[in-house]
Amino acid sequence: MSQHPSVSSPFLKPFFLKTPMRVVSPLRQRRHTLPASEFRNLTPQDAISVFEIEREAFISVSGECPLTLEEVLHFVDQCPELSLGWFEEGQLVAFIIGTGWDKERLSQEAMTLHVPNTTTVHIHVLSVHRHCRQQGKGSILLWRYLQYLRCLPRPRRALLVCEDFLVPFYRKAGFKEKGPSAISVSNMRFQEMEYLLGGQAYARRNSGC
Ligand SMILES: CC(C)(COP(=O)(O)OP(=O)(O)OC[C@H]1O[C@@H](n2cnc3c(N)ncnc32)[C@H](O)[C@@H]1OP(=O)(O)O)[C@@H](O)C(=O)NCCC(=O)NCCS
Structure with missing residues (x-):
């Protein structure tokens, strides 16, 4: 698998959404403002927040x-x-x-496994x-x-299962x-879905990756 020449690190640098300019009186300016909107890779410190969202979205619904x-x-x-976190x-x-x-x-084994250096990304959860x-x-x-996966050197497709x-x-x-899908959880059955990232050499070269 060829490496994309412009990708020096597999990690995503935080990037911020531009928000419309607003005129704010200096008196009303906050001294320490966090970015209005930021996308970045998750870290172990984010795990609790991730799980809180998951718990509300899934456990309260299906157990x-x-x-x-x-x-x-x-x-x-x-x-x-x-x-990726927002x-x-x-x-x-x-x-x-x-x-x-x-x-x-995807098989049942995929639910608990990360296989490194592969061309397929298994999306476990979007919430x-x-x-x-x-x-x-x-x-x-x-x-x-x-879009971000396209900028990584290896991934060529993404797979997921959903109801x-x-x-x-x-x-x-x-x-x-x-x-x-061959995957089942309790009585739930799923459809498997695929997104092809590959064959996009032009897009990769011209996407600012
Ligand atoms: C599913 C989920 C990720 C969608 O994100 P979202 O920000 O609410 O969705 P968007 O606003 O981008 O898009 C809305 C579209 O999502 C679909 N959608 C979202 N929730 C849905 C639901 N419960 N049932 C059916 N369609 C749904 C609809 O097509 C909707 O389109 P519409 O507005 O024309 O009806 C979000 O609702 C969520 O986190 N749900 C709980 C967790 C979950 O089910 N995750 C997916 C499985 S891993």
């Missing part, structure tokens, strides 16, 4: 969640470059956690804080994540169905 706190810590430690004024509002995978389709849903954040974060009701959401983001 299950994609990753336990230990798995979040493990994956963020093993492959931080495959995670922070607003320092607070995590949405995140994605991915790991490496080395087979054509948005409940106060921030239905505002486009999930779609925007997913789009940024997929039927989320198939249209991922389809809109450019994923294609690969059929029912």
Whole structure:
């Protein structure tokens, strides 16, 4: 696999969204302002915030969640470059956690494993804080994540499993169905979906990676 010449580090430097300029009286200026909006790889220090969002999004709904706190810590430690968090004024509002995978389709084993140096990214979880849903954040974060993966030297595709009701959401983001997944959790069944990042040499060369 050829290395992308312009990628010197696999890690994502934080980048900030430009917010419209506002005239603020000096008296009203805060002395220590956190960035309004920041995207960066997750660190073990973010694990609790990640798990809090997961717990509300999944455990309260189905009693299950994609990753336990230990798995979040493990994956963020093993492959931080495959995670992405969206922070607003320092607070995590949405995140994605991915790991490496080395087979054509996802299997049960993929749920707890990171296979390093592979061309497939397994997206374990995308979750948005409940106060921030239905505002486009999930779609925007997913789009940024997929663009970011294009800038990494290895990934050529992303795989995920989701319940039927989320198939249209991922389809809109450019994923294609690969059929029912071999993975099951309790009584839940999933569709497997794939997003191809490869064959985009021009896009990679010209995307500012
Ligand atoms: C699914 C999720 C990531 C979407 O993020 P979001 O910021 O709310 O979504 P966006 O505002 O970008 O997009 C909205 C679209 O998402 C889809 N969508 C979101 N939640 C949905 C749900 N519960 N059922 C069906 N579709 C849903 C719809 O297509 C919706 O489109 P519409 O506005 O035309 O109806 C977010 O709702 C979430 O974190 N849910 C709980 C955790 C989860 O299910 N994660 C995905 C599995 S890992």
